[in-house]
């Protein structure tokens with residue numbers, strides 16, 4: 426059933442993982458993962474280093490296949506679909522993608538070239554619609570003034586916002602953000618959380634999945650949370666149910682206290 430509260434939402438889950446294992450050698454990177462993301466969901470995925478968060482996102486981005494189990498993305502089953510047709514429907518930001526962007530690339534070209542699934546604009550021509558959309562996205566993400574600057578001259582926060590504008594360029598049905606707050610100073614983090622909060626509220630925005638280590642980076646309005654530890658799901662479901670001191674302590678392996686003010690979380694070691 427489509428969500429009646431979101432008439433733009435497609436029928437069915439955007440992501441559906443059933444009994445998913447990812448195994449490399451003797452190591453289980455993910456084990457027995459069941460997860461379902463609907464079009465109007467905004468998920469945060471939390472877990473310590475090495476928990477399997479990036480692996481989970483790589484499956485959701487159609488960049489990896491499961492060893493066992495089933496992954497359905499946008500109504501298609503991985504293994505039975507041409508991933509090159511699926512990937513343009515999914516926006517992804519990650520440190521490894523950012524490393525592939527040349528520092529010499531014009532920031533405006535970094536954004537507009539996403540519509541053509543390339544990094545950089547060489548050999549490509551763009552139509553007025555694409556250039557207009559890229560300009561609007563760059564305004565929304567506060568990087569329009571850097572359109573002519575080389576990407577490598579931007580600050581970390583400006584680069585992060587440029588990557589999100591790029592990920593949104595093809596109007597994806599699913600937006601995956603792998604640690605967008607990493608490396609940002611306090612002002613940069615707060616700016617990013619504010620913009621992600623606005624995006625989360627936007628009725629026609631894609632389904633969103635945000636990976637982070639820090640509860641402070643969860644935008645208010647995120648609806649669901651998945652906690653991972655050692656490749657296994659500790660808890661998954663409505664954010665209000667899942668984000669508790671007990672589940673976070675279990676996930677991170679130390680006693681934590683959790684506070685929530687105006688929709689924002691803070692966590693610290695319990696005394």
Ligand SMILES: Nc1ncnc2c1ncn2[C@@H]1O[C@H](COP(=O)(O)OP(=O)(O)OP(=O)(O)O)[C@@H](O)[C@H]1O
Pocket residue numbers: 449450452454472473474475476477478479480481638
């Ligand atoms: N090809 C591989 N072969 C064996 N182990 C791997 C491989 N790729 C990743 N791993 C391991 O899988 C585990 C999960 O990695 P992953 O990057 O998904 O974790 P993560 O939760 O994103 O970690 P971080 O928070 O540090 O980014 C890690 O222990 C990593 O070393």
